[in-house]
Amino acid sequence: xxITGVKVxxxxxxxxxxxxxxxxxxxAIMRISRIKILRVLGTLYVEIFRNIPGLFWILxxxxxxxxxxxxxxxxxxxxxxxYPIVAGILGLxxxxxxxxxxxxxxxxxxxxxxxxxxxxxxxxxxxxxxxHVLLPQMFRxxxxxxxxxxxxxxxxxxxxxxxxxxxxxxxTQNIESLTFRGIEATTIATLFYIFLAGIMxxxxxxxxxxxxxxxxxISHSKA
Amino acid sequence: xxxxxxxxxxxxxxxxxxNINLEIAKGEVIVICGPSGAGKSTLLRTINKLEPIDDxxxxxxxxxxxxxxxxxxxxxxxxxxxxxxxxxxxxxxxIKNITLAPRKVRGLSRKEATERAEKxxxxxxxxxxxxAYPVQLSGGEQQxxxxxxxxxxxxxxxxxxxxxxxxxxxxxxxxxxxMVSLAKEGMTMVVVTxxxxxxxxxADRVVFxxxxxxxxxxxxxxxxxxxxxxxxxxxxxxxxxxxxxxxNQEEDQDF
Ligand SMILES: Nc1ncnc2c1ncn2[C@@H]1O[C@H](COP(=O)(O)OP(=O)(O)OP(=O)(O)O)[C@@H](O)[C@H]1O
Ligand SMILES: [Mg+2]
Numbered sequence: 001x002x003i004t005g006v007k008v009x010x011x012x013x014x015x016x017x018x019x020x021x022x023x024x025x026x027x028a029i030m031r032i033s034r035i036k037i038l039r040v041l042g043t044l045y046v047e048i049f050r051n052i053p054g055l056f057w058i059l060x061x062x063x064x065x066x067x068x069x070x071x072x073x074x075x076x077x078x079x080x081x082x083y084p085i086v087a088g089i090l091g092l093x094x095x096x097x098x099x100x101x102x103x104x105x106x107x108x109x110x111x112x113x114x115x116x117x118x119x120x121x122x123x124x125x126x127x128x129x130x131x132h133v134l135l136p137q138m139f140r141x142x143x144x145x146x147x148x149x150x151x152x153x154x155x156x157x158x159x160x161x162x163x164x165x166x167x168x169x170x171x172t173q174n175i176e177s178l179t180f181r182g183i184e185a186t187t188i189a190t191l192f193y194i195f196l197a198g199i200m201x202x203x204x205x206x207x208x209x210x211x212x213x214x215x216x217x218i219s220h221s222k223a
Numbered sequence: 224x225x226x227x228x229x230x231x232x233x234x235x236x237x238x239x240x241x242n243i244n245l246e247i248a249k250g251e252v253i254v255i256c257g258p259s260g261a262g263k264s265t266l267l268r269t270i271n272k273l274e275p276i277d278d279x280x281x282x283x284x285x286x287x288x289x290x291x292x293x294x295x296x297x298x299x300x301x302x303x304x305x306x307x308x309x310x311x312x313x314x315x316x317x318i319k320n321i322t323l324a325p326r327k328v329r330g331l332s333r334k335e336a337t338e339r340a341e342k343x344x345x346x347x348x349x350x351x352x353x354x355a356y357p358v359q360l361s362g363g364e365q366q367x368x369x370x371x372x373x374x375x376x377x378x379x380x381x382x383x384x385x386x387x388x389x390x391x392x393x394x395x396x397x398x399x400x401x402m403v404s405l406a407k408e409g410m411t412m413v414v415v416t417x418x419x420x421x422x423x424x425x426a427d428r429v430v431f432x433x434x435x436x437x438x439x440x441x442x443x444x445x446x447x448x449x450x451x452x453x454x455x456x457x458x459x460x461x462x463x464x465x466x467x468x469x470x471n472q473e474e475d476q477d478f
Contacts, residue, residue, distance in 0.1 A: 117306070118311075121303075132312075
């Protein structure tokens with residue numbers, strides 16, 4: 001059960017890290033876009049998903065979301081063995097993406113105008129400006145808060161116990177109530193969380209080194 | 224090559240370019256000077272439409288900038304721009320700064336773009352710094368890489384906006400040298416600068432701007448040494464510390 005717990009937690013972590021980064025990036029780009037309707041939608045997204053607890057969204061995707069779907073699909077989802085995990089991924093993603101987009105947006109604001117002007121004046125298209133000039137810098141500038149956010153998201157995977165997704169915290173709880181070997185289970189879970197968070201932090205530090213860029217250098221030339 | 228016809232531009236209802244008429248021939252080197260806020264940068268930035276004008280027309284190499292059908296990417300690919308603060312991409316090495324646009328806009332292969340970039344780095348004397356990040360370069364080196372980055376697009380026109388004014392004095396000449404050799408190769412250049420030596424050496428004409436207007440255009444000695452317009456005189460003597468010497472025939476009694 002502990003092993004399954006670790007597996008499910010890892011799945012939740014891996015899936016939501018990727019999906020929330022992608023969704024968060026899309027929302028961030030919407031919010032800094034020239035097109036007003038995209039900006040409004042992006043802001044609306046952040047205001048809705050950031051201001052309502054992540055746990056609510058997990059419960060929402062588990063209990064409410066299937067009912068909103070066309071009838072057949074909802075029933076199928078409800079009977080799907082792994083639906084708690086899917087609902088957990090959805091809930092964590094929409095929650096975390098709102099923070100990610102906010103962090104990335106602040107990164108965009110920290111890039112001096114000249115960067116885009118240089119890109120424009122060499123003829124790069126808007127998409128190319130984002131891909132090669134703006135986004136790479138947004139991720140570099142915001143790496144520290146983004147990393148913290150991802151560790152936070154990792155801890156939030158434990159919220160999925162509320163919908164009985166068999167992740168580590170749920171497993172620990174279950175072992176305790178079934179076998180009364182809660183102390184051992186809790187110890188293992190604690191060590192695992194610390195260990196994995198440690199790995200995440202080290203990866204972030206490594207990335208920072210690999211990107212070996214003094215972040216302050218990006219905004220040294222405010223014209 | 225570049226033609227301004229009655230160009231006007233305002234920011235927040237304030238005219239910053241007033242009825243600009245100017246024609247720049249192929250291969251000409253134009254220096255623009257004038258006090259802060261005169262509109263020099265704005266004028267320069269209208270040439271590649273970083274700033275659109277409100278009315279009038281600008282024609283660059285046969286392209287009408289007011290025409291919505293004008294392909295801006297094609298226009299900008301033909302015009303190199305060098306900025307006061309270099310604006311190198313801090314997350315890319317010198318060589319990658321240079322190869323980005325040729326690869327993405329011109330469609331060069333990585334190999335072709337790298338070869339071209341290495342030639343240009345050699346030309347600006349920085350081949351040995353090809354893998355350095357901008358933070359690891361001095362200001363003068365950064366600006367030379369920025370010039371190479373613009374040249375890599377094989378532009379027909381180069382615009383410079385105070386390319387040396389953010390540099391320590393001892394680094395200015397290495398950048399000016401590159402610009403001088405570029406001018407001698409016949410590049411069409413529009414340069415906002417207060418480097419009088421550079422202007423004397425290579426400028427065909429100097430444009431003096433104040434308050435959004437072109438007040439005077441002439442050969443370098445005419446503008447620097449013997450300006451006609453009172454505002455030009457005032458500016459030259461205050462900024463360049465050039466009192467009105469009168470090396471020329473015309474006697475100027477107010478000195
Ligand atoms: N994006 C902008 N929004 C509003 N006003 C602007 C903008 N850019 C320039 N201006 C104003 O337009 C006028 C001309 O500015 P510009 O930068 O062209 O002057 P300049 O001659 O280049 O001055 P400097 O020597 O200080 O660089 C200034 O009064 C400036 O405040
Ligand atoms: Mg200026």
